[in-house]
Amino acid sequence: MESFGARLHRAVDERGPLCVGIDPHPELLARWGLNDDIDGLRRFASTVVDALGDRVAVVKPQSAFFERFGSRGVAALESTIRQLRDSGSLVLLDVKRGDIGSTVRAYASAYLDPSSPVYVDAVTASPFLGVGSLGPMFELAAEHGGGVFVLALTSNPEGASVQRARGADGRTVAQTVIDEISQLNAGAAPLGSIGLVVGATVGETGCDLSAVNGPLLAPGLGAQGATADDLRVVFGPALTSVLPSYSREVLGAGPRPEALRAAAERAVADCRAALTMS
Numbered sequence: 001m002e003s004f005g006a007r008l009h010r011a012v013d014e015r016g017p018l019c020v021g022i023d024p025h026p027e028l029l030a031r032w033g034l035n036d037d038i039d040g041l042r043r044f045a046s047t048v049v050d051a052l053g054d055r056v057a058v059v060k061p062q063s064a065f066f067e068r069f070g071s072r073g074v075a076a077l078e079s080t081i082r083q084l085r086d087s088g089s090l091v092l093l094d095v096k097r098g099d100i101g102s103t104v105r106a107y108a109s110a111y112l113d114p115s116s117p118v119y120v121d122a123v124t125a126s127p128f129l130g131v132g133s134l135g136p137m138f139e140l141a142a143e144h145g146g147g148v149f150v151l152a153l154t155s156n157p158e159g160a161s162v163q164r165a166r167g168a169d170g171r172t173v174a175q176t177v178i179d180e181i182s183q184l185n186a187g188a189a190p191l192g193s194i195g196l197v198v199g200a201t202v203g204e205t206g207c208d209l210s211a212v213n214g215p216l217l218a219p220g221l222g223a224q225g226a227t228a229d230d231l232r233v234v235f236g237p238a239l240t241s242v243l244p245s246y247s248r249e250v251l252g253a254g255p256r257p258e259a260l261r262a263a264a265e266r267a268v269a270d271c272r273a274a275l276t277m278s
């Protein structure tokens with residue numbers, strides 16, 4: 001089976017460097033003229049899929065906004081994932097899972113086993129119980145051509161006190177995560193399948209991303225204040241592996257499909273320009 005890294009590389013080549021999040025905030029539902037209920041949620045998600053699923057490289061449903069409607073929200077997530085998979089975009093489920101290894105194994109089968117109803121191309125994961133505890137996710141991802149994006153330097157200001165703290169060997173926590181993921185991707189071509197999350201808001205990282213050989217998901221663009229130009233400062237020489245991610249900035253243009261598409265096209269153009277700057 002083709003690896004997630006290879007599939008992502010091709011998708012970005014064909015569709016451009018962009019991930020769009022499906023984040024149905026109550027404020028966005030209201031702005032779109034939808035109720036903050038399960039029907040509003042379903043209509044919001046299917047409008048995004050219909051408008052963008054056939055043209056954006058990666059779509060990233062944010063699980064929290066579905067989970068808040070309980071079992072019906074999870075059913076809506078399941079059907080959104082199915083629609084996305086049919087539409088041709090890669091599906092990255094933002095669930096930020098992490099736990100002791102035996103429990104991570106269950107999360108891995110939930111999201112990365114093709115027989116699961118919520119099977120996706122890739123998930124986000126938290127390494128703060130130790131990168132090694134995510135081993136079962138990496139294994140199942142490798143077996144079925146899936147991907148995992150591991151948090152390294154998150155886009156929120158509170159992340160720095162943990163992620164930039166230094167361990168006994170002098171490396172920051174973020175650099176330790178980066179180094180462990182780099183080892184997992186070593187030798188993969190054209191791109192490894194284990195990515196990192198590094199926020200576009202974080203400024204100079206002080207980290208060495210040169211050996212990652214995997215995708216670098218960059219949230220924080222738009223609503224959180226970062227611009228495509230900030231990607232240069234954050235990623236430096238690793239710019240070519242960056243997958244910029246926008247949610248509210250693009251979603252705020254809806255609900256008209258043409259307006260959503262135009263917002264996504266603007267985002268791709270801005271990011272292409274920033275990522276190819278020398």
Ligand SMILES: O=c1ccn([C@@H]2O[C@H](COP(=O)(O)O)[C@@H](O)[C@H]2O)c(=O)[nH]1
Nearest residue numbers: 062154155199219220223224246247248
């Ligand atoms: O460091 C991180 C990791 C994940 N996110 C997620 O991305 C989107 C951002 O939404 P915007 O509307 O573009 O601000 C959201 O789902 C976050 O949970 C992040 O922002 N930062």
